[in-house]
Structure formats: C-alpha cells, structure tokens
Amino acid sequence: MKPFLHAAGLLFRAHLWRTLRARRSLVAAALALLPVILATIVSQVARFEGPAPIEVVFSIAWYFHVQTIVPLVALVLAGGVVAEEIEDRTITYLFTRPIPRASILLGRWLAAAIPVVVLLGLSSAAVIALLGRAGSAEHTAEWLPDGFRTRLVVTVMMGAAVYSAIFAAAGALLKHPILVGLAYTFVFEGFLGNLPGSNQKATVIYYLKSFLFAKNPELTGDLREAFFTVSLASAGSAVRALLLILVIGLALGAWRFSRREYVLAA
Amino acid sequence: MTSVLACHELGRYYGQVVGLNEVTTEVQGGVVGLVGPNGAGKSTFLRLIVGEIRPSRGTVRVLGEDPFANRELYRRIGFCPQQDALYEDMSAFEILRLYLRLGGFSPKDARARAEHALARLNMTERMHRRVSTYSKGMRQRVRIAQAIAHEPEFLVLDEPMTGLDPLGRREVLELFRILGANGTHVLFSSHILYEVEHLTAEIVLLHRGRLLAKGALPDVRALLSRHPRRVEIIARRARDLARVLISHEEVLSVRVGTNQEREEQLSVETRAVGPFFRRLNAVAAGERFGIGAVRSADANLEAVFDYLVQ
Amino acid sequence: MTKAEAHLEVYRRFEGSLREYPLRFWPIWTTGLRTALKQRKALALLYAPALIATVIFSFIVYLALMAQQAIQQQNPFGNDPNADLSEVMVKQAALQMVQPGLKMLEVVRQIVGFNQLMGLFSFLAVVWFGSGLFCDDRKAGAHQLYFARPITRLDYFSGKFLIAAFFSLLAMLVPVLVICIVASVTSEDWVFVKEQWDVFPRAIAFSCLWTVVIVSLVLLCSSVAPRRVFAMIGAVGFLMIGESFAAVLGQVVNPRFFALGLMNSLHAVCLDLFNQPAEHSQAAAGDAWLAIGVFVALALGVIALRLKRLEVVA
Numbered sequence: 001m002k003p004f005l006h007a008a009g010l011l012f013r014a015h016l017w018r019t020l021r022a023r024r025s026l027v028a029a030a031l032a033l034l035p036v037i038l039a040t041i042v043s044q045v046a047r048f049e050g051p052a053p054i055e056v057v058f059s060i061a062w063y064f065h066v067q068t069i070v071p072l073v074a075l076v077l078a079g080g081v082v083a084e085e086i087e088d089r090t091i092t093y094l095f096t097r098p099i100p101r102a103s104i105l106l107g108r109w110l111a112a113a114i115p116v117v118v119l120l121g122l123s124s125a126a127v128i129a130l131l132g133r134a135g136s137a138e139h140t141a142e143w144l145p146d147g148f149r150t151r152l153v154v155t156v157m158m159g160a161a162v163y164s165a166i167f168a169a170a171g172a173l174l175k176h177p178i179l180v181g182l183a184y185t186f187v188f189e190g191f192l193g194n195l196p197g198s199n200q201k202a203t204v205i206y207y208l209k210s211f212l213f214a215k216n217p218e219l220t221g222d223l224r225e226a227f228f229t230v231s232l233a234s235a236g237s238a239v240r241a242l243l244l245i246l247v248i249g250l251a252l253g254a255w256r257f258s259r260r261e262y263v264l265a266a
Numbered sequence: 267m268t269s270v271l272a273c274h275e276l277g278r279y280y281g282q283v284v285g286l287n288e289v290t291t292e293v294q295g296g297v298v299g300l301v302g303p304n305g306a307g308k309s310t311f312l313r314l315i316v317g318e319i320r321p322s323r324g325t326v327r328v329l330g331e332d333p334f335a336n337r338e339l340y341r342r343i344g345f346c347p348q349q350d351a352l353y354e355d356m357s358a359f360e361i362l363r364l365y366l367r368l369g370g371f372s373p374k375d376a377r378a379r380a381e382h383a384l385a386r387l388n389m390t391e392r393m394h395r396r397v398s399t400y401s402k403g404m405r406q407r408v409r410i411a412q413a414i415a416h417e418p419e420f421l422v423l424d425e426p427m428t429g430l431d432p433l434g435r436r437e438v439l440e441l442f443r444i445l446g447a448n449g450t451h452v453l454f455s456s457h458i459l460y461e462v463e464h465l466t467a468e469i470v471l472l473h474r475g476r477l478l479a480k481g482a483l484p485d486v487r488a489l490l491s492r493h494p495r496r497v498e499i500i501a502r503r504a505r506d507l508a509r510v511l512i513s514h515e516e517v518l519s520v521r522v523g524t525n526q527e528r529e530e531q532l533s534v535e536t537r538a539v540g541p542f543f544r545r546l547n548a549v550a551a552g553e554r555f556g557i558g559a560v561r562s563a564d565a566n567l568e569a570v571f572d573y574l575v576q
Numbered sequence: 577m578t579k580a581e582a583h584l585e586v587y588r589r590f591e592g593s594l595r596e597y598p599l600r601f602w603p604i605w606t607t608g609l610r611t612a613l614k615q616r617k618a619l620a621l622l623y624a625p626a627l628i629a630t631v632i633f634s635f636i637v638y639l640a641l642m643a644q645q646a647i648q649q650q651n652p653f654g655n656d657p658n659a660d661l662s663e664v665m666v667k668q669a670a671l672q673m674v675q676p677g678l679k680m681l682e683v684v685r686q687i688v689g690f691n692q693l694m695g696l697f698s699f700l701a702v703v704w705f706g707s708g709l710f711c712d713d714r715k716a717g718a719h720q721l722y723f724a725r726p727i728t729r730l731d732y733f734s735g736k737f738l739i740a741a742f743f744s745l746l747a748m749l750v751p752v753l754v755i756c757i758v759a760s761v762t763s764e765d766w767v768f769v770k771e772q773w774d775v776f777p778r779a780i781a782f783s784c785l786w787t788v789v790i791v792s793l794v795l796l797c798s799s800v801a802p803r804r805v806f807a808m809i810g811a812v813g814f815l816m817i818g819e820s821f822a823a824v825l826g827q828v829v830n831p832r833f834f835a836l837g838l839m840n841s842l843h844a845v846c847l848d849l850f851n852q853p854a855e856h857s858q859a860a861a862g863d864a865w866l867a868i869g870v871f872v873a874l875a876l877g878v879i880a881l882r883l884k885r886l887e888v889v890a
C-alpha cells in the first residue's frame with residue numbers, strides 16, 4: 001500500500017502544477033466563471049426588490065451550474081487524465097517505472113479533481129452570494145435558508161468530485177471517453193435524470209438533489225420537474241451513494257488500467 | 267547463468283498484420299545491436315521485451331522474469347522508446363527527478379542522479395529549460411538520460427541515434443561502449459549499420475517479423491556459404507595478377523576494373539577466404555604485382571544485411 | 577582527391593509558367609471526404625436516425641396528401657340533390673373538424689418539424705466529422721505541408737469547410753428534398769409543385785444557413801482547441817451554455833435575450849423563412865437573424881485569425 005500511495009502522491013504533486021499551468025485550466029476557469037457572470041447580469045439588470053426569486057436561483061445555481069457547468073468542467077480537466085498520457089505517448093515512461101499502474105490513475109485524477117472541486121465550489125459560493133444580495137432584511141428571511149446555501153456549495157463540490165472520477169475512469173475503460181462523457185452528461189444525466197420514474201435513481205443528479213433538498217424538501221416544489229421527481233433519498237444515503245459511485249468508478253478504472261495494454265502509434 | 271533475454275516462439279499480431287512471428291532466441295548479455303529494415307518488427311520486439319505489450323503467442327523472459335507490468339523488473343531495466351514524447355512544460359531535470367523518485371530514490375539521490383545522467387549526455391547547461399524549447403537532438407538526449415539515470419542492469423533503446431548529429435551519435439555510442447564495459451547489458455536498434463558494427467559484433471537481425479540471423483557478425487557471415495566472399499585488390503599489374511589467381515581452385519571469379527581513383531582493381535570472388543588469403547600472400551611474395559591495398563568487400567554488416575534481406 | 581562535379585545537363589531550369597488551377601480547394605475537399613467516409617460505424621450511427629425520420633416524415637406527408645385529396649373529392653351533397661339535409665350537415669361538420677388536423681400535417685409544417693428534429697443529429701454529425709479538421713492538422717504539423725503547396729488560406733479553409741458542410745447537408749437538405757419530392761409526386765396533377773414551388777428554395781436556403789452556422793461553430797472550436805476532443809467539448813458546451821444563458825436572461829431580463837441561444841435563433845429563422853406563425857418560437861425573427869449574423873461573422877473572423885497564425889506558430 002505504501003508504494004502505491006507514495007507513487008500516487010508523487011504523480012499528484014507533479015501533475016497538479018502541470019494542470020494549474022495548462023491552457024485547459026484557463027478554459028475550466030472560464031467555464032466556472034460563466035454562472036458568476038450570469039448571476040451578476042441577472043442581479044444587476046433584473047432589479048429584484050430583494051434577493052433573486054427562487055426559480056431564478058434554481059435556474060442558475062442548479063440547472064445551469066450543477067447540470068451543465070459542473071460536468072463540463074470535470075470533463076475538461078479530468079476527462080483526459082489517462083487519455084492524454086496515451087495520446088501524447090508519455091505513458092511508456094510511467095509504465096516502465098517500478099510503480100503500480102493504478103497509482104498513475106489515482107495520482108493524475110487527484111491532480112485534476114482537486115482544482116475542479118475548489119474552482120466550482122468558489123464559483124457556486126459566488127453565485128449564491130450575488131443572487132442573495134438582499135434589498136431589505138425582511139426579504140432575506142424569506143429567501144433560501146443559510147443551511148441550504150451551504151449545502152448547495154457542498155453539493156456542487158461533491159458533484160465535481162464524482163463526475164471527475166467517472167470521467168477519469170471512462171478514460172481508462174473506454175476508447176472514446178470524451179464522447180461517452182458528453183453523451184453521459186447530456187443524454188443520460190440531463191435527459192433520463194429528469195424523466196419520471198425510478199430511472200432517476202441511476203443518475204448522479206438524483207443523489208445530489210437528495211443531499212441538497214434533504215433538510216428542505218419544501219423547496220422541491222420550485223423545481224421545474226417537481227411533478228416528476230420520485231421521492232428523494234436521505235442526505236446520509238445520498239452521500240454514501242455518491243462515495244460508492246466515486247470509489248467504484250475509480251476502482252474499476254484502476255483495475256482496467258492495470259491490465260490493459262496500450263498499443264501506441266509510432 | 268540466466269540469459270538476459272530469452273524468447274520462445276514469440277509472436278505478436280496487430281489484427282491481420284504480423285508484427286513478430288515465431289522468434290526464438292536468447293541473448294546472454296553484453297552490447298547487442300538489433301537491426302532490420304523498416305517494418306521488420308524491431309519496435310514490436312523491444313516493446314515486448316519491456317512489457318509495454320503482451321505477446322500474442324509464445325513467451326518472453328527478461329532477466330528470468332515476465333516483463334509485462336512487472337514492477338520489480340523495472341528497477342533493473344531502462345527503456346528509451348522511439349517516440350519523441352516528453353512532458354513539454356517540464357524541464358529535463360524535473361522529468362528525470364520525477365522518474366527517479368518514482369523509482370524509489372530519495373529526493374537528494376534523485377537530484378544527484380538526474381544531474382549526473384544529464385551531464386553524461388551533455389545536457390547540464392540546458393537541463394532547467396522547458397522541453398518545448400529543445401531541439402530534436404536534445405530531446406533524444408533527455409530520453410536516453412531517463413533510461414540510464416537509475417543505472418539499470420539491462421538497457422533497451424529503440425533507435426537511440428535518431429535526431430542526433432554525428433558528434434552526438436559518437437558520444438552516445440561511446441556511452442554505450444562504456445556502459446557495456448562496466449557490465450550493463452545493452453540492446454539497441456538502429457538503421458545506421460556501420461555504427462552498430464563499430465560498437466558491437468553481436469547482432470540480431472529481423473526481417474518481416476522473423477528472426478533472420480543472430481550472433482557475432484563474422485560467424486553470421488561465415489554461415490552465408492552460398493554467397494561467395496568478395497575481395498578487392500588494388501594493384502599496378504592487376505591483369506597479370508588476375509591471370510595468376512584465376513588458375514587456383516578457391517577462386518571462383520575475377521573481374522578487372524578501375525576504382526574512383528582510376529586505379530586498376532581486381533574484384534575476386536572466393537568460397538574459402540582463409541586459403542585464398544594464404545594463396546595471395548604466396549603469390550605476392552613470389553612476384554611483384556604492385557599490390558597497393560586488399561579489402562574484404564562484404565564482411566561488413568551492410569553486406570550481410572543485403573544478402574539476408576534480399 | 578576526387579574533384580567536385582556538376583551535372584547541368586540533367587537539371588533543367590523551369591522556363592514555362594504554372595497553370596492556374598482554379599479549384600485548389602477541390603483536392604482538399606475530396607481527399608478529406610474520402611477519408612471521413614471510411615468511418616462506416618460512425619456514419620451508420622449518426623445517419624440512421626435521419627434515414628428513419630425521412631421515411632416517417634415522407635410517409636406522413638404521403639398520407640396527409642392522400643387524405644386531403646380524398647376529402648376534396650367528397651361532395652357533401654353527394655350525387656343526390658334530394659339527400660337528407662341532416663346527413664349533409666354532419667358530413668360538412670366532419671370535414672370541418674378534420675381540416676385543422678390536415679393543416680397540421682401540411683408539408684411545410686412537416687419540414688419545419690423535421691428541421692427541428694434533425695438539427696441535433698446534423699450537429700452531432702458535424703461535430704464528429706468536423707472537430708478535427710484544423711486541430712488535427714496543427715497537431716500533426718500537416719498544415720506545414722499544405723502551405724508548402726501553392727494554395728491560399730482561403731483554399732485551405734474552403735476545402736475544410738466543404739468537408740464539414742457535406743455532412744450537415746446530408747442530414748438536413750437531402751431528407752428535406754426527399755420529403756418535397758414525395759409531396760410533389762403524391763399530389764395530384766403536380767399541385768404541390770405548381771402551388772408551393774417556393775418550398776424547394778426555402779428548404780435549400782434554410783439548410784444552407786443551418787450548415788453555415790453549425791459548421792462555423794465547429795470549425796471555430798477546431799481552430800482554437802489543441803486537440804479534437806477539446807474541440808468537441810467546446811462545440812457541445814458552447815451550444816448548451818448558450819441555450820442556458822439565453823433561457824435565463826430571456827426569462828428574467830428581457831425576452832430578446834432568447835435569441836442568444838443558437839438553436840432558438842435557428843428555429844425562429846426557420847419559422848420566418850417558411851412563413852410559419854412565430855408563436856412556438858421563443859426568439860423574435862429579427863433578433864434571431866441579427867444574432868446568427870453576428871455569430872457567423874465573429875466565428876469566421878476568429879477562424880481567419882487562427883489560420884493566419886498557423887504558419888507562424890508551427
């Protein structure tokens with residue numbers, strides 16, 4: 001175990017700086033900034049009497065941020081952790097070192113996931129702060145509870161971690177991980193996740209939603225698909241499920257990565 | 267004694283394409299050159315040796331072990347791949363230090379070894395610059411440096427001379443010679459036949475995925491009995507010498523011509539080169555033919571290569 | 577020492593003039609197309625929906641026209657001038673009830689519906705076949721080979737543009753023309769051609785406009801991204817983010833912002849081109865045309881800038 005963690009730690013440190021310096025980090029930062037820009041425009045131009053209406057908050061902070069931006073940023077930074085090494089043909093050097101192959105996946109995933117989680121967490125906090133700029137104190141009390149706002153930021157961060165793990169694993173398991181990642185995000189999660197029925201429970205969005213609304217189920221009435229939502233899981237179950245998805249995803253990816261051979265182009 | 271490399275009916279297929287086919291050979295050690303035309307299977311062979319890919323059939327053992335994903339074996343082997351691929355945004359020093367740390371060396375040791383390896387490849391001045399600013403030759407030096415930095419027992423290099431200028435090639439060949447003399451086993455592939463020949467007499471020759479020849483070059487040449495040996499002789503009285511030589515049974519044919527310097531030259535074909543040279547000595551001692559130079563025209567690797575690959 | 581030699585008798589200076597071959601983009605286009613068409617699995621996956629949709633929509637158009645003709649031939653009074661009036665009134669009422677339904681099945685509405693449905697598949701096809709057109713060349717250094725030939729940046733761009741455009745038109749224009757041909761052949765006495773001949777040029781115009789917009793988006797991403805997968809993410813992301821932005825701003829700030837969504841705008845333009853009522857469109861036609869025009873101009877401008885830099889940055 002020690003060599004595994006040691007190797008993963010070395011690769012994490014080396015690639016964290018590479019990730020932060022890379023151009024795709026700028027792209028990820030720009031994407032994470034988009035909800036903040038949208039929130040700024042809405043709060044400045046719409047001239048609400050108090051904080052933004054809850055439907056507007058959910059449009060930006062839930063539908064746009066969690067269901068579009070979070071998977072996209074995770075895909076940009078974490079979708080290529082393995083695929084990039086293979087495409088650039090630098091994987092040969094790592095494979096011929098005395099380290100477990102799985103540590104390569106873990107180290108590189110951590111180097112991508114941590115910036116993703118931090119970036120999106122900050123972005124979510126900024127969005128909530130901007131949309132919550134109150135007119136008068138009485139309006140603030142009617143707005144989203146404090147606990148809910150904190151949970152929204154945590155939900156975004158959890159979603160970022162889970163999606164990045166799924167896309168990193170896809171890179172090790174599949175031939176076209178980015179395509180599958182896009183299809184997964186916008187077809188599977190975006191479409192099936194909002195259709196009526198138990199199919200929702202097969203999506204990450206369901207568990208994120210469960211965690212977010214566990215303490216404030218009355219707010220689910222303001223969601224667009226309120227009519228369709230199946231009963232949500234408890235917060236604890238949701239966190240356990242998300243953790244399980246993350247661990248299983250990474251474990252599957254690591255297992256496949258350790259056994260697979262990669263025929264690199266000359 | 268365990269062979270450094272042992273293959274038994276080793277084969278590797280890429281769909282319908284045969285990369286390597288039924289290669290059975292053993293390499294005891296030393297410096298060995300792997301030669302063959304393009305598409306012969308050299309890179310496939312080297313990738314199988316370092317465990318980058320699995321064989322489709324047969325077995326390969328490196329230092330007595332199966333190399334595929336064999337972590338402990340990687341402490342003992344170093345590999346320089348053919349592809350020009352490095353982390354562009356890191357410096358040579360950072361890359362080597364990372365790989366050495368992954369190899370289990372302490373931070374201090376890794377630093378020292380990285381500096382030493384890069385110094386051996388004359389990269390000290392440039393080692394802190396980003397790889398993206400390097401020329402092709404510098405990048406090649408970095409790739410060789412990362413293969414030797416941890417002082418492996420067995421060094422495998424795929425076309426290590428690519429991109430190097432003549433001076434660089436000479437330095438690298440000298441490095442391999444020193445490594446070989448110090449006990450490191452070196453297996454390298456190259457297209458530059460005269461350089462392989464200059465460095466080592468041990469060759470492995472592949473063609474169309476098959477093993478064509480293996481062993482010391484003179485021994486391989488001696489096996490090619492259906493190709494008579496050619497000897498070129500420059501002499502003032504070439505025609506008179508030709509008349510004398512043609513009468514002896516070990517001489518198959520003699521051709522008289524002129525070389526580029528417009529000197530008369532004999533091209534003699536003989537099946538028994540040892541007796542022929544003894545005969546030539548006797549003839550030359552008996553009469554003055556003005557012999558200026560005697561050269562064995564096809565004892566070199568290129569000739570062997572041509573004969574076998576035809 | 578051997579003296580140096582020159583063999584002037586072998587080398588002849590070129591003394592003629594190079595013939596100007598006008599369609600220099602043509603070999604780029606045909607070669608790129610030939611390479612892309614080898615991806616049979618992708619072609620099958622991406623165009624199967626278009627094929628199925630074409631068959632279904634053509635069948636609907638066929639049925640609608642047949643039904644219309646049948647109804648037109650119905651005379652509520654029949655051949656008997658003394659027919660029961662109540663029966664006649666029932667028949668007339670039935671005809672009036674069916675008319676709106678038949679109107680819904682009109683060829684133009686079917687084409688508009690088909691465009692809306694096929695738009696996504698056409699977009700996916702262009703993303704798949706077009707994302708790598710510039711970035712793959714840049715990554716492999718192939719652009720240096722192109723520009724060592726006597727071709728201009730415009731030739732290079734035109735050739736690549738036409739490759740992507742082919743796949744868009746294959747999903748958008750060809751099926752629509754098939755539907756129009758089915759309508760022409762099914763209608764009695766070529767009534768469709770005689771009375772609605774303008775559907776053909778409108779369909780062609782919209783397909784071409786759609787192609788220009790989508791191909792510009794994909795090539796923009798390809799010219800900017802370092803590799804194909806990022807170009808794909810960029811194209812899909814741009815579309816999704818644009819739609820989300822448009823939805824929020826249109827809802828909250830001003831309905832004119834709906835035009836920021838490319839799909840919204842293209843739908844509005846489609847309705848406008850086919851003179852259909854705009855109540856199903858979020859964006860106003862004028863805003864949609866403006867948004868599309870600005871987007872295409874910006875996209876082509878960025879592409880031009882990136883192509884110009886290709887030679888400098890190897």
